[in-house]
Amino acid sequence: MTMTASRRSHIAVVGAGFTGMVCALRLLRAGYRVSILEQRADIGGLSTSHDFGSFEWDRFYHCILTSDRALLDLLDELGLHDELRWTKTEVGLYSHGGFHKMTGAADLLRYRHLSLLSKMRLAIMSLYVTKIKKGLRLERVPLCEWTRRLFGRKVFEQIWEPLLRCKLGELRRYASAAFLWGTMVRLASTRQQGLGAQEQLGYVRGGYRMVFQRLQQSVAMWDGSTHLGVKIRRICAHEGDARAGAVRIDTGQGAQFFDGAVLTVPNSVVGRLLQTSDADYMKRLGEVMYLGMICVVVVLRRRLSPFYVTNVTDTIGFTGVIEMTNLIDPAVETNGRHLVYVPRYTTSSDPLFEKDDQGVWDQFWPELSAMYPDLKEAEIERWFVFRERNVQPVPTIGYSGIVPPVRTPVPNVYLANTAQIINNTLNNNAMTSIANQACCELMKDIPVERSLAASGLSPCVPSLVLAPMEVSHG
Ligand SMILES: Cc1cc2nc3c(=O)[nH]c(=O)nc-3n(C[C@H](O)[C@H](O)[C@H](O)COP(=O)(O)OP(=O)(O)OC[C@H]3O[C@@H](n4cnc5c(N)ncnc54)[C@H](O)[C@@H]3O)c2cc1C
Missing domain, CATH: 3.90.660.20 (Protoporphyrinogen oxidase, mitochondrial; domain 2)
Incomplete structure (x- = not known):
């Protein structure tokens, strides 16, 4: 009987935020060897926790x-x-120097700074927005114009304009109506029934400290490794010695070689890291604000x-x-x-x-x-x-046309980042799906096991000479 020697493909996951950790888990479960590379001293990224003195909780607020x-x-x-x-949570509105409960339809009726007609328009049109089926078409329509048209000038000026200013700042004028649609559909989905029912x-x-603790335990259980304090500087295709792997990653601690990589960092970082002559791709990355x-x-x-x-x-x-x-x-x-x-x-x-x-x-x-x-x-x-x-x-006009795809121009390097959320606010539900999807694409291209005989690969697994695993969420 002839035995074919093989080794597990080694994948680098860049970023130990929520998306990076989910990608690592998916790839490890599928049988890949995984190393997570994170520039900060702890895991968690935007979902990390903080020591507030007498307790620890998320650095930024999260709900499910x-x-x-x-x-x-x-x-x-x-x-x-x-x-x-x-x-069951309550929602408030601070306007005209006072607080107004806005949890349900009855609260809206009591709100005295809008006429009954305006309030009815606000309620009916809000319900209408959540029922729109093909909201992606709204990507072509400017957000502020659409909102003003739909809700009327008074409701726009008193309610939506300030809320959009709060949520998107000066960049609201570049956003498309699909953002409001996506956000309202997501929020409505958490209400028990009908408009205004309690959230x-x-x-x-x-908090997320517990989620990361479990993610980290799972990664360790599947023999994944986490390397903190490792800032990636450059990623390119490795066309030299095939034994090393197809992707070269330069860190402050020298070059490392992998069979593939998943990047979970923002577009501006992707643009700095990837060595590619694909000008269209670079332009697309830069188009996301x-x-x-x-x-x-x-x-x-x-x-x-x-x-x-x-x-x-x-x-x-x-x-x-x-x-x-x-x-x-x-x-x-x-x-x-x-x-x-x-x-x-x-x-x-x-x-x-x-x-x-x-x-x-x-x-x-x-x-x-x-x-x-x-x-x-x-x-x-x-x-x-x-x-x-x-x-x-920011979900700008025609956003789904500029969203960076999972496959980057560098072979065997994939992208799973927050810019791939289409027309919605940032959320970890979307990031879970994006991580799952990116890993599925990687699995189609990179085999879990590499046959050493066929590729001339070395029987030794390439070693990683990075900072040892130091995870704060123990
Ligand atoms: C104020 C606020 C409120 C939120 N509220 C909610 C909510 O209620 N519900 C919800 O589901 N979600 C919420 N979110 C969204 C949630 O926090 C994000 O979806 C999630 O944290 C994104 O994770 P990520 O891993 O994609 O990105 P990040 O967390 O940004 O992770 C990227 C990681 O890459 C690392 N990195 C960057 N450059 C390099 C490099 N060169 N080398 C190595 N590593 C690098 C970074 O240090 C970071 O750890 C909220 C976010 C914020 C900010």
Whole structure:
């Protein structure tokens, strides 16, 4: 009997955020050898957790929708089903200097700053948007024009224009109507029934820290390795010695060779990393505009409001207020403290990015205290400032035509990143599907086992000489 020697194909996953970890899990389960390469000192990326002093929770606010099928399946797979908690949450609106409950249709009826006719138009047209079947056609229509036409000038100026300014900043004028459609369809899917019914939102006990702990345990169980503090500088096809692998990745610690790679980093990073002469591809990567985020997080000794989300339509320097502890149980999750996120979506050229933490706080605090005059500084236990420049890809006109495809111009290098979410806000349900899809494509091209005899490959598995595995979520 002739035995054919073989070795497992070795795949690099660049980025240990949520998408990178899901890709790693998928590939390991399929039988590949996987190394995760992450520039930061910990895993988690935008979904990472933070030590807020007396407790740890997500650095940015996250919730799970009842319709997040792909994400919920993943949580089941990680054995986290029993750790899911669901809460009926309230939504607020801060406008004309006051708070208005906006959880259901009855709340809208009570809202006194719009005429009955305008309120009916808002309710009916909102329902209509969620029923549109072929929303992708709206990609050709400018967002603000469409919203004004649909809801009327008054509702647009009082409600939508400020909300769109909050969500997309100055970049809203480039966005298409498909964004509003996609976002409203997703949000409506979590309501129990009909327009205005109360939202049920979920979270995993322990937050995303628990999710990453399980992901990391699974990766380790399947013999995957995680290398932190490894910044990738360049990725190209390796056409030299076939024994090494088809993809060369340059890190600060020298060149490494792999049979394939999946990149989970934002487009601007992909553009810097990939060595390709494909000008069209590079142009396409650059066409996606990203919004950044500056987020003040306040740890309070008391509850601030009854709302999980308070949308802000008055001109204020932040997007809204997210009181996380109206979704999660403070007694269990945050050591009795109340956790409030005050985010501002903005372009990366916003001068606020250059300010230090105190400078950002000095700008946010007067507006926050004007909004909540009862809130005393003594009730604030601690505050934090987080900044990220590449957060929300803006769904511009004709977005699905510029979305970067899974296959990059460099053979055996694949892409699974947030720019591939079409016409929606950033969410891990979409990223789970995107990770699954990218791995499926890779599996079609790269065999799990490589026959050494056929390819002249070395029987030795190429070794990785990178930083040892150091994972903070133990
Ligand atoms: C304010 C906010 C609120 C959100 N709310 C929700 C919510 O309610 N529900 C929900 O489902 N989702 C929510 N999200 C979205 C969710 O956080 C993202 O979908 C998810 O974190 C994206 O993960 P990712 O792995 O694709 O990207 P990232 O988290 O950005 O991961 C990319 C990783 O690549 C690494 N990297 C970059 N360059 C290099 C390099 N050169 N070499 C090596 N590594 C590199 C980065 O350090 C990072 O760890 C929210 C996000 C934000 C910011």
